[in-house]
Amino acid sequence: MSTSLESLPAEVSLLRAHFHRVRRMGVTFVEGPKPPPREESRRPSHVARMVALAHHLEAAINRGQMRNAATVALQLGLTRARLTYLLDLRLLAPDIQEELLFLEAVDGDEPLGERVLRAIVHAGTWEAQRQRWRELKASF
Numbered sequence: 001m002s003t004s005l006e007s008l009p010a011e012v013s014l015l016r017a018h019f020h021r022v023r024r025m026g027v028t029f030v031e032g033p034k035p036p037p038r039e040e041s042r043r044p045s046h047v048a049r050m051v052a053l054a055h056h057l058e059a060a061i062n063r064g065q066m067r068n069a070a071t072v073a074l075q076l077g078l079t080r081a082r083l084t085y086l087l088d089l090r091l092l093a094p095d096i097q098e099e100l101l102f103l104e105a106v107d108g109d110e111p112l113g114e115r116v117l118r119a120i121v122h123a124g125t126w127e128a129q130r131q132r133w134r135e136l137k138a139s140f
Contacts, residue, residue, distance in 0.1 A: 040106050045100075045104055045105045046110055047103060047117060048101050048104075050086060051090075051092075054087050054088075057083075057086065088121050088122075089117070093126035093133075096129060100112075119132065
């Protein structure tokens with residue numbers, strides 16, 4: 001049944017297209033030796049990078065490369081609150097910071113989240129921070 005363009009009503013539009021159908025072959029499974037196990041993928045943890053970044057940003061401010069924390073936040077596209085949180089990581093006891101810098105994420109699994117650190121940062125004295133850190137380390 002062929003229709004000419006003249007016989008179509010005005011509100012109907014004609015679409016012409018060419019469709020190409022691809023036939024796919026089935027999947028064949030071949031038995032063989034198992035591949036060797038993957039090596040663990042290790043990288044510095046997220047919190048380790050955050051502590052390092054906090055020290056880097058503080059050094060940039062102290063050297064005069066950045067005027068102040070607000071300028072740093074603007075340059076990096078962070079909110080002032082987020083930058084304050086990052087810079088607060090410098091308030092952790094030095095031995096905790098050192099341990100954080102050596103934490104590794106294995107196969108993408110982070111050993112520790114940011115939120116957990118907030119409670120430690122705001123614990124007050126370094127001794128209180130160390131106590132909370134020991135409690136936290138016992139859990140992971």
